[in-house]
Amino acid sequence: MKPTDPSVTWIEEKPLGLAERLYLPLFVQGLTTTARHLVSPKLTVSYPEQRPTVGNPLIYRGVHRLNRDQEGRVKCVACFLCATACPAHCIDIVATNSPWPDREKYPESFAIDELRCIFCGMCEEACPVDAIELTSLLDLTGKSREEMIFDKEKLLSVYDMTKDAEPMKSASLGGTL
Amino acid sequence: MNALTPFLPTIAALVKIGLLVGGLMTAAAYLVLVERWMAAWVQDRKGPNRVGIPLTKISLFGLGQPLADGLKIIMKEDFTPRHVDKVLYTAAPLVILAASLAIFAAIPFGSVLPPLGIPGLPDPVPFLVAPGLDVGVLWVFALSSIAVYGVLLGGWASNNKYGFLGGLRSSAQLVAYEIPLGLGLLGVVLAAGSLKLDVIMNAQAESGVWYAFAQPLGFIVFLVASFAEAARLPFDLPEAEQELVGGYHTEYSGIKLLLFLVAEFLHMVTAAFLIVIMFLGGWHLWGVTGSSQEVTWLGAFLRFGVLSAKIFGVILFFMLVRWSWPRFRFDQLMNLAWKVMLPLGIANLVTVATIEEFRPQLIERFGAGPAGVIALVAPWAVFFLGWIAAGVLTPSGTDNTPIRTHTMLDAERSLREQDLVEV
Structure with a gap:
């Protein structure tokens, strides 16, 4: 864009007033700001001892979990919608015929590679039965790459671990929302 | 024995x-x-x-x-790049640290100890490494200039563009700010009548009027100049990380870098010492430390404590300022030094010299009390006048509007004439 372009509006800088040119008011202003922050309450926390507060756990995108229904069975119906939606291709599902009469299929194995996952939450959006959800667990560590591939048992155990603090989100399916 | x-x-x-x-x-x-x-x-x-x-x-x-x-x-690994001038590269951190430490030979770090009564020792024992040095202030300023050589050597010997630019900026900046620093100092030396820092402190303790109150303009000039001398923000252009990586110590690592960093902090400590000793009364505090040369053990340590507390306060101010202002641009830095600080320093010097010259006549005519008041009020009047004059007269040097050439302005005008642009 050229400076002569009609859509460019030139705004003249306001000339400095006397107070600004004397510098003293600005000096005091700057010092008060820093001094205020010096004594104001700190925003960071001492991490391993203190946990950071997650603003809204229901919309936080942390570690995944696989939800259970009222009978304690895995909710997933192995429809592959999450694996299809996943932009990082980190979900691996092996489906087989369901032993229960209320659905056709269920996942024989359900693995998420947490190292590949980009925590976008598309799987949660895609799931028609609200089986996969992202929790507010934010510190995810492991000692090997293999350990970071979460299988079905591990994902279900994440559910057991977090179900009290973070109830399931869909009300029609037993959640709170 | x-x-x-x-x-x-x-x-x-x-x-x-x-x-x-x-x-x-x-x-x-x-x-x-x-x-x-x-x-x-x-x-x-x-x-x-x-x-x-x-x-x-x-x-x-x-x-x-x-x-x-x-x-x-x-x-950490003490890595020496192959392209450096080895001798100067090694000498630079040593020069800067040695000079920064040697400065303290002439800087008193307290008042005096009470007489110890040991034969052969001068009594009372002063808190000063070289008590007989008559040119204390000169020693301090000569050595702080040597410390600049460390920066220059480091920047030059690194054989690196960033290092070189850092050294270059440092030299220009320090040459510019030595002058206001010296002018601020001269006022104090004139008023105290001595180049000895302990005598300067004693003079303030005896009169009870710190030179910061007697020479406000000199104090401000000296304060700003010592920020620049210590290369603290907002004057830290020699090592502006965003522009110069590390400035003069870009190529240094390990213990040599440590020497540079320690020397940098010592510069700040030196600056704080000088500000406190010359303008903030040194160990003197009204009603706490007394002002005579006769002290008890308690008094001696009280004075040491007062001096240390003041120095710590000034250092805290240095650090607070660091987070309050952005760095100056180089032209703004030079504007401030030559167009603001230099005239203000001269104004202060002239005021102090005039007052000191006519002080006997003033005392003779008005008596000691009113003369003291006049000697105190006049510098403040000069301070306010000088400050306002500096604010009104000097170019602010902060015009950041993009430069529009005549061709561009002509084109704009012709567009406006053709009613293509709404005004």
């Missing part, structure tokens, strides 16, 4: 050097911690608070951090 007597002054000096160097090095290490705390608190963080006693889990608010910092940087 008698055999030792001739060596007693030497031993006394060595003890003082030991205490001073030990104290300064510890202080520099802990000032790094204070600096990091201040940085963190100003940014609403907690800052280093983990390291405490080694090999235990006691954290002591992070007071072990300097030890960890020091160990870490000493253990």
Whole structure:
């Protein structure tokens, strides 16, 4: 864009007033700001001892979990919608015929590679039965790459671990929302 | 005992050097911690608070951090790039540290000890490594100029563009700010009538009027110039990280870098010492420390404490300022030095010289009390007038509007004439 372009509006800088040119008011202003922050309450926390507060756990995108229904069975119906939606291709599902009469299929194995996952939450959006959800667990560590591939048992155990603090989100399916 | 007597002054000096160097090095290490705390608190963080006693889990608010910092940087590889001038590259950090430490030979770090009664020792014992030095202030300024050589050598010997630019900026900046610094200092020397820093302190203690109150303009000029001399923000152009990586110490690592960083902190400590000694009354505090040369043990340590507290206060101010203002642009820096600080410094010098010249006549005509009031009011009047004049007359040097050439302006005008642009 050229400076002569009609859509460019030139705004003249306001000339400095006397107070600004004397510098003293600005000096005091700057010092008060820093001094205020010096004594104001700190925003960071001492991490391993203190946990950071997650603003809204229901919309936080942390570690995944696989939800259970009222009978304690895995909710997933192995429809592959999450694996299809996943932009990082980190979900691996092996489906087989369901032993229960209320659905056709269920996942024989359900693995998420947490190292590949980009925590976008598309799987949660895609799931028609609200089986996969992202929790507010934010510190995810492991000692090997293999350990970071979460299988079905591990994902279900994440559910057991977090179900009290973070109830399931869909009300029609037993959640709170 | 008698055999030792001739060596007693030497031993006394060595003890003082030991205490001073030990104290300064510890202080520099802990000032790094204070600096990091201040940085963190100003940014609403907690800052280093983990390291405490080694090999235990006691954290002591992070007071072990300097030890960890020091160990870490000493253990790092001391890498010398192949393209540097080896001799100068090695000499630079040594020069800067040696000069920064040697400055303290002439800087008093307290008042005097009460007489110890040891034959062969001068009584009372002053808190000063070289008590007989008549040119204390000159010594301080000569050596602080030598310390600049360390920066220049480091920048030059690195054979690196960033280092070179840092050294170059440093030289220009320090040449520019030595002058206001000297002018601010001259006023104090004129008023006290001595180049000895302990005499300057005593003069303020005896009159009870610190030179910051008697010469406000000189104080401001000296304060700003010492920020620039210590290369602290907002004058830290020699090592502006965003532009010059590390400035003159870009190519340094390991213990050589450590020497540079310690010297930098010592510069700040020196600046704080000079500000306190010359303008803020040194060890004097009304109603606390007294003003005579006769002191008890308690008085001696009280004065030492007052001086240290003032210096710590000034250093905290240095650190607070660091987070309050952005760095000057180089032309703004030069504008400030030559067009604002230099005239203000001269105005202060002339005022002080006039007052000192006519003080006897003033006392003769009006009596001691009113003369003192006049000697106090006149510099403040000059201060306000000078400050306003500087604000009104000097170019602000902060015009950041993009430059529009005549061709561009002509084109704009013709467009406007053709009604293509709504005004």
